[in-house]
Amino acid sequence: MGAVELVHGHKRIEPPDGVPSWDVDPYSAGNLTDRTYFDALRSKGPFVYLSRYGMLACGRYDVTREVFSDHVRFVSSRGVGVSDFGLEEPWRPPSIILEVDPPYHTRTRRVIMRALSPKVARELRDAFKADAERLIDAVVAKGEIEAVTDIAEAFPTKVFPEAVGIKDPDAKMLVEFGSIVFNAIGPENELRNRAMARNKVVMPWILERCSRERLTPDGIGASFFEAADAGEITEHEAGMLVRSLLSAGVDTTVTGIGNALWCLANNPQEYEKLKADPEGLALPAFEETLRYTSPVQAFCRTAAVDTEVAGIRIEEGSKILCVLGAANMDPDHWEAPEKFDISRQAAGHLALGVGVHVCVGQNIARAEGRAVLRALAERVDRIELTGEPTWRPNNAIHGLDRMPLRLVPR
Numbered sequence: 335m336g337a338v339e340l341v342h343g344h345k346r347i348e349p350p351d352g353v354p355s356w357d358v359d360p361y362s363a364g365n366l367t368d369r370t371y372f373d374a375l376r377s378k379g380p381f382v383y384l385s386r387y388g389m390l391a392c393g394r395y396d397v398t399r400e401v402f403s404d405h406v407r408f409v410s411s412r413g414v415g416v417s418d419f420g421l422e423e424p425w426r427p428p429s430i431i432l433e434v435d436p437p438y439h440t441r442t443r444r445v446i447m448r449a450l451s452p453k454v455a456r457e458l459r460d461a462f463k464a465d466a467e468r469l470i471d472a473v474v475a476k477g478e479i480e481a482v483t484d485i486a487e488a489f490p491t492k493v494f495p496e497a498v499g500i501k502d503p504d505a506k507m508l509v510e511f512g513s514i515v516f517n518a519i520g521p522e523n524e525l526r527n528r529a530m531a532r533n534k535v536v537m538p539w540i541l542e543r544c545s546r547e548r549l550t551p552d553g554i555g556a557s558f559f560e561a562a563d564a565g566e567i568t569e570h571e572a573g574m575l576v577r578s579l580l581s582a583g584v585d586t587t588v589t590g591i592g593n594a595l596w597c598l599a600n601n602p603q604e605y606e607k608l609k610a611d612p613e614g615l616a617l618p619a620f621e622e623t624l625r626y627t628s629p630v631q632a633f634c635r636t637a638a639v640d641t642e643v644a645g646i647r648i649e650e651g652s653k654i655l656c657v658l659g660a661a662n663m664d665p666d667h668w669e670a671p672e673k674f675d676i677s678r679q680a681a682g683h684l685a686l687g688v689g690v691h692v693c694v695g696q697n698i699a700r701a702e703g704r705a706v707l708r709a710l711a712e713r714v715d716r717i718e719l720t721g722e723p724t725w726r727p728n729n730a731i732h733g734l735d736r737m738p739l740r741l742v743p744r
């Protein structure tokens with residue numbers, strides 16, 4: 335056997351039998367933002383071979399779900415981006431929840447799961463409701479707004495750091511850190527290089543805020559240090575879990591809320607439905623936004639063994655780009671997937687992943703989305719685009735850059 339040939343930090347595999355080679359670049363700015371390659375990705379078969387990257391990609395619902403939910407054959411410990419942590423030094427000390435496998439994962443997951451439980455989310459509900467109402471009142475008073483900064487970034491960067499217990503939050507730093515973390519899981523492209531350069535400034539700012547002394551005594555972050563006191567995890571692991579909250583808990587919800595506004599602005603008939611029952615439909619509207627827009631559009635897994643999926647042989651070391659956004663639009667799984675319909679059963683979408691790594695913050699994320707959409711529908715008669723929305727290219731996130739809106743009060 336010859337030496338492993340590295341491409342973008344992982345083993346370059348050859349196309350398996352029956353898998354078409356395709357020179358599409360899922361990481362080009364155009365494909366990251368307009369996502370027009372999704373249909374072709376699914377129609378070419380269960381997998382395609384990305385010739386530029388020497389790796390596989392999948393976008394059919396059943397296949398993507400199978401790969402994503404099998405943490406034994408398709409591991410996260412070798413990184414959920416293009417780089418294989420088994421072969422290349424990671425860009426930062428790996429996350430102790432995202433970039434690990436059971437049994438270690440089970441231990442850290444237990445601590446973070448308890449801290450972000452449905453009960454904790456319920457306790458945050460009143461505060462989220464009051465903050466959402468205040469924010470929507472303020473933007474309605476303005477009338478013409480830039481929805482990305484004025485709502486999508488404003489809300490999570492207020493309520494989430496507060497819940498975590500960050501004493502001196504800075505919305506810009508938190509949003510930028512999220513964008514760095516998600517760009518980092520891409521290949522070595524312009525987006526990733528820029529993120530790495532900014533990381534030199536942003537990471538120290540973040541890490542400074544992850545220690546016991548810098549957190550309020552009653553927040554989610556402090557509960558990790560209580561778990562350390564109880565001997566469940568170490569002091570260092572507690573700080574690492576705070577880093578995980580700040581990595582995964584801001585840009586994702588910012589994107590979810592921004593995308594929800596985009597969906598509702600573009601589908602006035604669905605907004606009318608929401609207005610008729612804000613309390614009952616805010617959550618379904620947020621869920622359908624997750625399916626329809628897939629804020630995290632793709633994550634990788636790495637094959638830990640020689641195996642087979644959908645009749646295709648997959649060799650150990652294969653990186654697989656799991657295009658969650660394509661799976662959430664698969665017409666073999668969804669009725670009229672291209673229709674944004676807040677009355678549909680969106681459950682089962684892959685926007686929050688599936689399996690042991692399924693989004694651990696989902697209760698908090700849903701509570702945030704629900705609070706904003708409910709307050710909006712109660713106060714705003716019409717949401718009108720006053721200019722063309724633009725998307726911000728990111729190697730893993732599908733979110734808006736700018737969206738000028740007019741909010742007409744009820």
Ligand code: OVM
Pocket residue numbers: 429430431432433515516519577578579581582
């Ligand atoms: C982390 C983390 C968790 C989920 C997503 C994410 C790539 C990071 O634990 O740091 O973004």
